[in-house]
Amino acid sequence: MLLVLVEDDSGAVSGASREALALAHELATKLDVPVHAATFGTGEFTTTLSAHGASVLHRIEGPFADDCSPEVRGAALGELIRSAGATGVLAAGSEWGNEIMAHAAARTGEAFASNCVEVDAGREWSLTRVRGGGMLLEEAELSGAVKFVSLVPGSVEPTEVTAPGEVATESFVPEHVDDLVHSKLVERTTSGTGASLATARVIVSGGRGVGSAEGFASLEELAGLLGGAVGCSRVATNSGWRPHSDQVGLTGTKIAADLYIACGISGATQHWVGCMGAKSILAVNTDPEAPLVSRADYAVIGDIHQILPAVVERARERKKEVQGAV
Amino acid sequence: MKVLVCIKRVPAPGGKLSLTEDGTDIDTRHLGFTIGPHEECAVEEAVRLVAEHGGQVTVLSAGPPEVEEQLRYAMSMGANAGVLVEQSAQDPEATARALAEAIGTLESEDGPFDLVLLGNESADAGNYQVGVRVACSLGRPVVGGVKGVEVGAEGTDVFLRRESAEGIEVYQAPLPAITAVKEGLNLPRYPSIQGRLRAKKGPVRTLRPEVPQGGLRTVRLRQPPEKSKETVVLGYGADAADSVVDLLVEKGMV
Numbered sequence A: 001m002l003l004v005l006v007e008d009d010s011g012a013v014s015g016a017s018r019e020a021l022a023l024a025h026e027l028a029t030k031l032d033v034p035v036h037a038a039t040f041g042t043g044e045f046t047t048t049l050s051a052h053g054a055s056v057l058h059r060i061e062g063p064f065a066d067d068c069s070p071e072v073r074g075a076a077l078g079e080l081i082r083s084a085g086a087t088g089v090l091a092a093g094s095e096w097g098n099e100i101m102a103h104a105a106a107r108t109g110e111a112f113a114s115n116c117v118e119v120d121a122g123r124e125w126s127l128t129r130v131r132g133g134g135m136l137l138e139e140a141e142l143s144g145a146v147k148f149v150s151l152v153p154g155s156v157e158p159t160e161v162t163a164p165g166e167v168a169t170e171s172f173v174p175e176h177v178d179d180l181v182h183s184k185l186v187e188r189t190t191s192g193t194g195a196s197l198a199t200a201r202v203i204v205s206g207g208r209g210v211g212s213a214e215g216f217a218s219l220e221e222l223a224g225l226l227g228g229a230v231g232c233s234r235v236a237t238n239s240g241w242r243p244h245s246d247q248v249g250l251t252g253t254k255i256a257a258d259l260y261i262a263c264g265i266s267g268a269t270q271h272w273v274g275c276m277g278a279k280s281i282l283a284v285n286t287d288p289e290a291p292l293v294s295r296a297d298y299a300v301i302g303d304i305h306q307i308l309p310a311v312v313e314r315a316r317e318r319k320k321e322v323q324g325a326v
Numbered sequence B: 001m002k003v004l005v006c007i008k009r010v011p012a013p014g015g016k017l018s019l020t021e022d023g024t025d026i027d028t029r030h031l032g033f034t035i036g037p038h039e040e041c042a043v044e045e046a047v048r049l050v051a052e053h054g055g056q057v058t059v060l061s062a063g064p065p066e067v068e069e070q071l072r073y074a075m076s077m078g079a080n081a082g083v084l085v086e087q088s089a090q091d092p093e094a095t096a097r098a099l100a101e102a103i104g105t106l107e108s109e110d111g112p113f114d115l116v117l118l119g120n121e122s123a124d125a126g127n128y129q130v131g132v133r134v135a136c137s138l139g140r141p142v143v144g145g146v147k148g149v150e151v152g153a154e155g156t157d158v159f160l161r162r163e164s165a166e167g168i169e170v171y172q173a174p175l176p177a178i179t180a181v182k183e184g185l186n187l188p189r190y191p192s193i194q195g196r197l198r199a200k201k202g203p204v205r206t207l208r209p210e211v212p213q214g215g216l217r218t219v220r221l222r223q224p225p226e227k228s229k230e231t232v233v234l235g236y237g238a239d240a241a242d243s244v245v246d247l248l249v250e251k252g253m254v
Helices: A015-029 A045-050 A069-086 A094-106 A214-226 A235-240 A268-277 A291-295 A304-325 B037-053 B063-074 B090-109 B129-137 B193-201 B237-251
Strands: A002-006 A037-040 A055-058 A087-094 A112-120 A123-131 A134-144 A147-151 A168-172 A184-189 A201-206 A227-233 A259-263 A280-285 A298-301 B002-006 B009-010 B033-034 B056-063 B081-086 B113-118 B142-151 B157-163 B166-174 B175-182 B203-208 B216-222 B233-234
Touching: A002 A015, A002 A069, A002 A094, A015 A045, A015 A087, A015 A112, A015 A147, A037 A069, A055 A069, A069 A094, A069 A168, A069 B142, A087 A094, A094 A112, A094 A147, A094 B142, A112 A134, A112 A184, A123 A147, A123 B009, A201 A214, A214 A227, A214 A304, A235 A298, A235 B037, A268 A291, A280 A291, A280 A304, A280 B113, A298 B237, A304 B237, B002 B037, B002 B090, B002 B129, B009 B063, B033 B063, B037 B056, B037 B113, B037 B142, B037 B175, B056 B063, B056 B090, B063 B081, B063 B193, B063 B203, B081 B090, B090 B129, B129 B175, B142 B166, B157 B175, B157 B216, B233 B237
Parallel strands: A002 A037, A002 A087, A037 A055, A055 A168, A087 A147, A112 A147, A201 A227, A201 A259, A259 A280, A280 A298, A298 B233, B002 B056, B002 B113, B056 B081, B081 B203, B113 B175, B142 B175
Antiparallel strands: A112 A123, A123 A134, A134 B216, A184 B166, B009 B033, B142 B157, B157 B166
């Protein structure tokens, strides 16, 4: 049986988890085994699971509501894997997914291939995973009684099956997590305001060319107008212009926006691997030879401090025209 | 308090990485090396914790004998001693076993480390699991993705802060504990001349644990496909504003 760890996104199966389900179905068909799902969430997932060909949903219950540590969740998942007899475990390669998979793999003493983009099942599993945030691809063989794999979000089509079946729900209460030495969640603050970098549709991002913390005002304005988020390069955080939580890159956030507007960012490898997941990139830079300008889909050559205010003004006018027309 | 930091020697970030002829590894002949950015913050944090609470910082690295260069750098930032764990296997299970075994050896001589810091994921392989595996085999609590470390008033617990998709989470873990940290935790210092001189003479011992390979075997590395299409230049200077807005409208952003 192949088990998919399903992430709860406001009561629904997360998009990245649906991709993991689709891949699990493909591998399970080849191996001639069923697909089960496991979750710590409380959403009604069975319709989606059925559409992806899963036959059983294991609800892992116990003190897992909201205040639970990654150690306990990982151990609980590990216990389910053993008791239900999974031979492969798949999850989305989100921070959350990778952490719990690492715990479950460590507890069961099995190997874990994180951030895969292609997986083929056999006695050993052949896979391709991303290294260094995407600077290189690694082809690898995964062996062991239970194979753990996480998938880079967006690497598989979340295809649905042609003949959906029934999904049985079973509850699983782990027995061996009480004596575990673990951390506990003591505080949680929800930021809530504005679009987050990881999920924003459009990101306006600035680098060395912005020149100062104040220089980000026009980026904020454009992002606000487009309903997007503001990002930055490592230079901007290291210069103290922006908080690290705004950083796009290898050691910051990896984004998957529809449009990434890079202002005054030359595009070192460290930054490129963070923004290459965007569907389109628009680079605004004084240097037509900057690496990000050559890698971008669109470019404007010139000073961002002249270009951005003009873009904001024209976009405002266009918005008014459209509203006027309606 | 006794703090241990595990660091990794990784290729210095820069241009495109070249591969060896057989494609099984990175061609390192013309490369500079550095400490991974997450681990550099881990060293900085350890040095600050010890400055505040007293104690010792030990820095440890698994890899070829050349990792001594990164150990000495960490010592120039303020770590007191270095441990070189000579090891050729690079898969995450073998690395974690080597680290756990080395930590066991050090602790059997001098007692437990109150806190072990690692990077959340290495800058090159990025397996996202070594810290968790080390914690699991030592039976200690571990929190990953951490951007804030604070020792409790009693000195028996540590508070670990991280960002999640929804906001900020703070975990409390009893010491001894392990944490995998991320860049953004602090701004690492630039080593002073005195620090560099001290690091040259500081003690570095070598351990050679024998560990079996894990179940993830690298077959070969390859370059990701490059985008081959041309960049569309929308214009020059403020005159390009109209074309940019056209693009924004086309993408449904305005």
